[in-house]
Amino acid sequence: MDKKLTCSRRSFIKGTAATTIALGTAGSLFSINQSSFKTALAQEIQENKIFQNACPRNCYDTCSILSTVKDGILTKVDGNPDNTYTRGRLCVKGYSYTRSVYSPDRIKYPMKQKGRGSGNWERISWDEAYSEIAETILRIKKEYGSTLPICLNKYSGNFSIMQYGIEGMLASIGDHSIATGTPCWPAGIDAQTFDFGTIYNNDPEDIVNSKYLILWGVNPAWCAVHSMYFIQEAKRRGCKVVAIDPILTQTASKADVFLQIKPSTDGALALGMAKYIFDNQLYDAQWLARNARGYEEFFGYIKNNITLEWAADKTGLPKETIETLAREYATTKPANIWIGYGMQRHTNGGQNVRAIDALAAITGNIGKSGGGAQYAHLETWGFNYHAMVQEKPQDNRAHGNRAINMNNFGAEVLAADNPPIKMLWIACRNPVSQDPETSVIKKAFAAMDLVVTAELFMNPTVEMSDIVLPVTTTFENPGVNVSYWHYWMTLNQQAVKPLYEAKNDITIAMELSKKLNEMQPGSCTFPTAGDLYEWAGKEFNANIYSQFGINDWKELEKGPVKAKRGLIAWQDGRFRTPSGKYELWSEEAQKFGHHPLPVYVEEVKPSGKYPIRCLTPHWKLNIHSQFQNLDWMDNIDNTPRLEIHPKLAAQYGIAHNDNVKVYNEIGYFILPARITETVPVETVAAYTAWYKNRNYNVNYTVKAIPADMGKKATGMPGIAFHDNFVNIEKI
């Protein structure tokens, strides 16, 4: 056993061969040899240093991590048991972290590519990189009279509050173009903003108090694993769990009841339920009278427009099922609904979320422990974001930033005029693999003078860039993380030194600022030096301190802290809408072009040529284009597949493992078939992911069709990712 563990340790470190990390003595420290293990373990504990870290991904769970570091090397990660939501556990992705830190595939030093997409990379120094970038910035500014031709595209690859340095750096060169919006969840955000005033969910640990729980288009078994514990605990305490989804998801497989709804008809189900609740007077008249606005109008609408037969026909669910669901939901208290992000990625997604919210309102389940209409929250995100707020240089001549729709990025970059966009800076994003309309994105990249990408791995976006800057992993720089789901805050300490020549975004910003000011004094107002921990400290304010019950952010060094108040959303009944009430009738919605009531908006149906809906949800081994590229994930599963129902497969003569071409008018991809009854008959599913050695990208077929909502809260509508229609063919 000694040898095995020693060797494994050695080969593990070999991944970092390009660096000069001292290996230390690789003794028999992991020995479990009966006689010596006790001393070995004690010795191991003594020599190890433990650091606080946080998983910064775009994931509900935002785990608190304890990292073990020996001789300057991260030797493993554990969940931090102090966090009562993640409960000392990570997920399949979190436990792979040593493999991303020490991946031989990491981008190790700045590189320049001769010919985008050619793979003809050449190592350059940081100084050369800064010089070329700074020269281009200054040249563009001179040529076009402003820095508007420079466009930043940054989003969710890392949600640490320290990542905002990159916005700050761009702000410091002057007004520029900036990718605006969010691809993931905007329609639902607007829906809840119209209804409640903002997004705000109960502490997910409170799920255990629910007596009835509807998991509506959400798959925590893959995407928020730690919530599954609370769901199972609620079940153990007598809660009935119902899952509503077009796909028989892993989460649905654990529910008491699974209802396979037709995609994009969730609003019809909710309104059908509301109709039953109204007809049978199962609503909470008292709650509505005290807290809601527009309920008469809403009841008028469902009375005149909605029938259960219609809802049954729309949703594909039997009328009796809808009646039972409505009765159980309305009469079991408290009843909780968790609304997922997948179900709002439709052209009627926002309206559907409003209709579901309405159910929680008319049954008086809002503001209660065990109740609610959970979507997300930003209650714990009240940082200063000081890095973003920089003075403009004196010669700044534009009048504010130019917003470029992140959700139609390629087309909007190409269409931008007066001045055109000439340079892209990409950070924490992989648009070539994750944005819709991959071909258009590539065209936009091709039209640039310079594309700079700050990245960890050679992903498809880096492949289309001119300069790549190696960035640090979360273990190599400090940060602070909060979640859009639970209520914990975790300090992220620097556990190991930056590997290779990697730098974090703020350091890159400071050094580029220095270069710009050398070339043209006053051209960049971003600081040119500073201590990263001090930067972190500047993000805090009195509100956050009182919310979390701490006096100083350094207290986080002892471990994660949880918000002390506001854990049950809307408990005070003070909604943040214009009327201060829950708004079933929303004039705000009307202002943004919607019906003021949560009415049904027709779902998009397939057309003749492309009769199959192609859903592109998340896969369990990745988050967007992160994690699936790592060797440990590849070892579990390295083959993306097209999930197809046996009946549809038979219709197209497709057998298990046959290669299938999935195509529509904008592009295609090819995948082997996995024949399974988990998908509906008329729908196929392929997961959005980036596999290191595969030319696979679902977004070649996904059009940048806007979802109905998103503009109010996020600046741009979302993307109707799931209104993607294709045809298939065995090849």
Add this chain to the structure above:
Amino acid sequence: MAKRLGFLVDIERCFGCHTCELACKNEYQLDPDIRWRKVYQIREDAYAMPERIFMSLTCNHCDQPECLRVCPVVAYTKRNDGIVLHNQDRCIGCGMCIMACPYKVPQYNQKQKRVEKCHMCAHKQDQGQKPACVTGCPAEALSVIDLETFTVLGTTEKLPGYPDPKITKPTTRFIQPSIGVQIRRDR
């Protein structure tokens, strides 16, 4: 007092997320192609639930370990708490155990030309801690039980696709899944 330690795998709670597998890999920083623990999908037709039922398996620390019986250099030992250890110092990489184990548990490490496998985190258990897979599973679907004292009520020794327990008398026990109501449009 002698124990018979084994894993209890709650299939009702397990949702096939593979976290246990990587919690193990993380603990020992295993080579990429080595899997001490492995999560298997149970065949689609075994339950009235397509594709979503899994069993998380590792060494079963069998009462009659075939690995131990066939190993020509006595690399295997069974502790008196039941844990079956493999000693890499003795191992010559002949692969006899790999062929003998019905559960494909011993893993051949190409680089070291030796076998390796799960030791139930024996050193952790001796310190009163739980194995890495057990503490890692977000569903709390895994636990270590002592079959000498554990009441087997409601558990099973066998699952669809799990090799016949008669051969090696594995100590792994399972809790069967309960299947909910499915209102599906393909039926």
